[in-house]
Amino acid sequence: MTTKKERVFSGIQPSGDIHIGNYMGAIKKWVELTDTHECIYCIVDDHAITVDYDPALLPQRTFDGALAVMACGLDPEKCALFVQSHVPEHTELTWLFNTVTPLGSLFRMTQFKDKARNALQRALNTRQGGARKTALFQLKNIGLKMRDLMGDLHADVDELNPTSPYKGEQELVLTELVARLNDRMGAVMQHLQVGLGVAEASVGLFDYPVLQAADILLYKAPWVPVGEDQEQHLELCREVAERFNRKFGDIFPATQRIRGETAKIIGLDGKQKMSKSLNNTIGILDSYEEIERRLKPAYTDPRRLRRDDPGHPEDCNIFALHKLFSSPEACAEIAEGCSQGTLGCLECKQRLAVSIDTHLAPIRDRAETLRANPSRVIAGIEHGREQASRIAVETMREVRDAMGIGKNALAKF
Structure with missing residues (x-):
């Protein structure tokens, strides 16, 4: 007998080029989970419009987001990959959740x-x-x-x-x-x-966490692969589910975070989380030349002032990236050379550029193939929409019946 797989939900914004922080911190895990879980992933364009944006650019960014995650190895045949606004039940459930969400809980959201x-x-x-x-x-x-x-x-x-x-x-x-x-x-x-x-x-923007809760609970997903920075939003998701269940019946699960091994990816400035808006990223589709150019001014060990000074690899963000992209043997050699002052920061960055480029080359190749065949991307997200819609429609039928709204509520008259 086949064991039913547990369901996972996650989403990514179409707000700009996907970078290595997105890839190592989230998308790589997405791909791995498709072998062990029932996975539902979406490009969250409804979230993207909560801040100022250009409607002429959003369709291209949405397409590029879907293309990028597919290039990273996400197979639409092994998961449901779709665009959030293509399943209108997301926004309907958000409105219904607004009726049970305390205003004070939203005011506490630090993000x-x-x-x-x-x-x-x-x-x-x-x-x-x-x-x-x-x-x-x-x-x-x-x-x-x-x-x-x-x-x-x-x-x-x-x-x-x-x-x-x-x-x-x-x-x-x-x-x-x-x-x-x-x-x-x-x-x-x-x-x-x-x-x-x-x-x-x-x-x-204020209601963003409620939409996020609706995204997850619409599919009754007990697991979400997100970072620590989303833990507060997950707490709200659990609160919304618990309040709804207490008032209308036990419909939604208490969602938990899948804790991955990869921590928050620090940007090239060595200070903040890697983010396109901070210009401290390397894009997953960047060429070797662009990777090398962006690494040159990147922040390194602040205590190492001269090339032959002994370095402190564990305090260096470049070495942290090596541990993600270089082999264990290469990392050991780099750590020894840095600690002894025989490996300079410039050479260390050059080696990292090669490692990152080697890792990203297959992704670039797949992206180029998909770019030449856009119908494959569209077919993939349409297939995902059909899968997601079947679940969403059934969930909303349960929700409306429980709340006493919708056409079925008047069927007895």
């Missing part, structure tokens, strides 16, 4: 706060003339008022009664108080920036 700040910055960058000046003036005015307030507090400390025998002790206490208030003011300024950003952010 929304970060995205709200980004929305504020984009708004400042795009505003012209008087509108931009007004927004900048408001921020500057807030900062000036805070500075004046801190000046007044410092003055209060200086004006302590000079005859008080406890003057020194009072000064210490008040100085500490001022320092703490100064920290609080910095936090307040951040919250104000978020608040102003919220005014620029869309309701869709």
Whole structure:
């Protein structure tokens, strides 16, 4: 008897070229899971429109996203690969989930706060003339008022009664108080920036985690292969499922994260997660020359100032990438040469460029073949849509019946 495979769901945005961080952190795992699980993957274009975007470019990016994951080895015959907006039940379930999702839970989402700040910055960058000046003036005015307030507090400390025998002790206490208030003011300024950003952010961006919960629960997927940065969203997904089940009946599972071996991939700047918007990536379709060019200025061991200085491989982001793309034997040789100061950073980067290029060459070849045969990509995502739709339609029938809505609710009359 064939054992039924557990279901997995995940998605990727069509927001730009897929890079090695996406590949090693997610897509490679997607491909592996198709051998052991029932996998449902989608290009989440509904998520992409929650921020400012160009509708003329979105179709190409959606197609490119599907092409890229197929080039990475994802076989549409072994999974359901589709485009999110092609299955309208995603947005319908989102609206129904909104009715059981507490507003406070959404306000606690840290990613929304970060995205709200980004929305504020984009708004400042795009505003012209008087509108931009007004927004900048408001921020500057807030900062000036805070500075004046801190000046007044410092003055209060200086004006302590000079005859008080406890003057020194009072000064210490008040100085500490001022320092703490100064920290609080910095936090307040951040919250104000978020608040102003919220005014620029869309309701869709705020509701993003509910759409994400609907994406997963529409297919009753108990597992999702995502990074630690999505754990808060998964907690909300479980909360939404639990609230819905408690009110309408046991329909949805408590989704858990599949914990992979690959940690967050740090970008070439050595500071933040690899991201196209930060320009710290290597694309999976980049040529060898482009890979080499992007690696040259990449951040390395900060304590190694000269070529013959002993290095610290475990503190170097270039070595972290070697561990992903180079063989264990090559990594051991590189670690020894770096530690002894016999292998320079430039040569180390050149070796990494070769390793990455060797790894990506088959992906580039498959992408070129698919680019020459776009109908294969379209056929793949249409096949996936049909599979996904069958599950989605049945789930929504259950949901509507449980909630007392839809045509079936009136069938008895």
